[in-house]
Amino acid sequence: MSQSSEIGTALHHHGTDHVMEANEQVRRMAAELAGRCESRVNQLARELAERHFAVIPNYADLPEDMRDLEMAGTARHAIRQFLQTAAGAPTSEDDFRLFRERAAQRAEEGVELTTLLRTYHIGAEVIWEALCDAARPGEEPAxxxxxxxxxxxxxxTVIAVTEAYQAEQSAILAEKREAYQEVARALLTGETAHAIAARxxxxxxxxxxxxxxxxxxxxPHGETLGAGVPISQIIERRTLRQVRARLEGFTDVPPLTLLDARGGHVLLPLSAAERMPELGRLLASIGPGAEQIIAGAARTEGTADVPRAADQAVRIARIAQxxxxxxxxxxxxxxxLDYHLSGQADSGRALAALLDPLDEHPELVETLxxxxxHDLDRRRTAQALAVHPNTVDNRLSRAAGLLGVDLQTTRGLMLCATALTLRRLG
Incomplete structure (x- = not known):
C-alpha cells in the first residue's frame, strides 16, 4: 500500500472514531436530560389525565377505578419506561405486556380503538414538553x-396496542357470532331459546x-384455486359473508344466522316483512355470485313457530329455484299453486283464502x-246464469282485479280452479 493510501485510511478511521464519539456524547447528554425528568413522573401522569379529560369524550364518566387506577397507573408506567430507556435501560418485548393487557381490557369494555390510541399520543406530547422544559442551552442535539x-x-407501542386490541375484538366478535348462531340453532330446532339468549x-x-x-x-369449467378448492365454493362463501354483513344493518337488531357455503337460515324480526321489496333489492345487489341467490321467506306467529316457518321457507326456496x-x-x-301441487298440506288454507276478496261479491264467485x-265458454256460462255474455266478461274482469290474478293465463285459471275446489271441500 502506498504512503498516501495509508494516510487516507488513517484519516478515515480517525473521522469515524470522531463521529462515534460525538454520537456517544449526544446519547449521554440525552440520558442525563431524561434522568432529570424522572422525578416528575407523578406530576406528568396527572397532567396527562387532565388532558384526557379535556379532549376525550365522556372521560369523566368512566368508572373511577378505570380512570384513576388503571389508566393513571398505565400512564406512570409508560412515562417511567420511556425515560428509563432514554437513559440507557435495555428494552424487551415484555416492556409492552401491560400495554397489551390494557388494550385487551379496553376492547372488552367497548372503548374505541381511536380513543385508546389518542391517549398514547397525548402521553407522547406531555413527555416531549417535559423534555423541552428540562433542556438546557446546548442540549439541542440531545x-x-x-x-x-x-x-x-x-x-x-401503537403496533403492540393495536394488535392486542384487534385480537381481543376478533375473539369477542367470534364469541358473539357463535352466541347468535346458538340461539338461531335452538329456535330452528324447537328448543327453548330464551335462556340461551338471556345468558x-x-x-x-x-x-x-x-x-x-x-x-x-x-x-366455471371445474376450475379450482390453491389446494383444490373450487372457485364456485369461494364465490359462494364470499357471497354469504356479504349477505351476513348487509343483513346486519337491515334491522335495528342483528339477525340470527345459521349459514354455510350452500346457504342456510336467517331469522329477522317480523317487522322486516314490511320491507320485502327493499330486502329483495338488498340481496340482489351484493356482488359476484349474488345473481344466484334465491330466498324463501315465511312469517312466524311466535318463537315456537320458527321450525314450521323454517321448513316452509326451505320448500318455497326449493320450488322457486x-x-x-x-x-x-x-x-x-x-x-x-306449485307449492300446493307439490303435496304440501299446509298450503290448503292459504290457497282457499285466495278467494277471500270475493266474499262480498257472491255473483262473482258464482260466475267464476x-x-x-262450462270449460271456459262464455256463451254457455251466460246461458247457465241467464245473463248476457258481456256481463260474464265484466264479472270475470272484476274478479281478476280483486284477486290480482290474470284469468287469461293457464296458471291464473289453475290457481282459481284449485282454490274453488278447496272451498267446495271445506
Missing amino acids: LLWLARHQLRGLNR NGIALAPAFLVLNLHVAGTP STGRPPGVYELDDVL HAFLD
Missing part, C-alpha cells in the same frame, strides 16, 4: 436524539321473518264457478 427515540418507541345478552323478537337462502353455484324463477325473495303467495264448469 433533544433531537430523544425525539427520534420517542417516535420509534411510540410506533412500537348472552341477546334480545329475542316476539316473532320472526325466516329466510332460507339458496346459493346455486356453478363451477326448481321452477326457474329469477333471483329474489319469495313468500308462499308467490309460489302458491260457472265459467270453469
Whole structure:
C-alpha cells in the first residue's frame, strides 16, 4: 500500500472514531436530560389525565377505578419506561405486556380503538414538553436524539396496542357470532331459546321473518384455486359473508344466522316483512355470485313457530329455484299453486283464502264457478246464469282485479280452479 493510501485510511478511521464519539456524547447528554425528568413522573401522569379529560369524550364518566387506577397507573408506567430507556435501560418485548393487557381490557369494555390510541399520543406530547422544559442551552442535539427515540418507541407501542386490541375484538366478535348462531340453532330446532339468549345478552323478537337462502353455484369449467378448492365454493362463501354483513344493518337488531357455503337460515324480526321489496333489492345487489341467490321467506306467529316457518321457507326456496324463477325473495303467495301441487298440506288454507276478496261479491264467485264448469265458454256460462255474455266478461274482469290474478293465463285459471275446489271441500 502506498504512503498516501495509508494516510487516507488513517484519516478515515480517525473521522469515524470522531463521529462515534460525538454520537456517544449526544446519547449521554440525552440520558442525563431524561434522568432529570424522572422525578416528575407523578406530576406528568396527572397532567396527562387532565388532558384526557379535556379532549376525550365522556372521560369523566368512566368508572373511577378505570380512570384513576388503571389508566393513571398505565400512564406512570409508560412515562417511567420511556425515560428509563432514554437513559440507557435495555428494552424487551415484555416492556409492552401491560400495554397489551390494557388494550385487551379496553376492547372488552367497548372503548374505541381511536380513543385508546389518542391517549398514547397525548402521553407522547406531555413527555416531549417535559423534555423541552428540562433542556438546557446546548442540549439541542440531545433533544433531537430523544425525539427520534420517542417516535420509534411510540410506533412500537401503537403496533403492540393495536394488535392486542384487534385480537381481543376478533375473539369477542367470534364469541358473539357463535352466541347468535346458538340461539338461531335452538329456535330452528324447537328448543327453548330464551335462556340461551338471556345468558348472552341477546334480545329475542316476539316473532320472526325466516329466510332460507339458496346459493346455486356453478363451477366455471371445474376450475379450482390453491389446494383444490373450487372457485364456485369461494364465490359462494364470499357471497354469504356479504349477505351476513348487509343483513346486519337491515334491522335495528342483528339477525340470527345459521349459514354455510350452500346457504342456510336467517331469522329477522317480523317487522322486516314490511320491507320485502327493499330486502329483495338488498340481496340482489351484493356482488359476484349474488345473481344466484334465491330466498324463501315465511312469517312466524311466535318463537315456537320458527321450525314450521323454517321448513316452509326451505320448500318455497326449493320450488322457486326448481321452477326457474329469477333471483329474489319469495313468500308462499308467490309460489302458491306449485307449492300446493307439490303435496304440501299446509298450503290448503292459504290457497282457499285466495278467494277471500270475493266474499262480498257472491255473483262473482258464482260466475267464476260457472265459467270453469262450462270449460271456459262464455256463451254457455251466460246461458247457465241467464245473463248476457258481456256481463260474464265484466264479472270475470272484476274478479281478476280483486284477486290480482290474470284469468287469461293457464296458471291464473289453475290457481282459481284449485282454490274453488278447496272451498267446495271445506
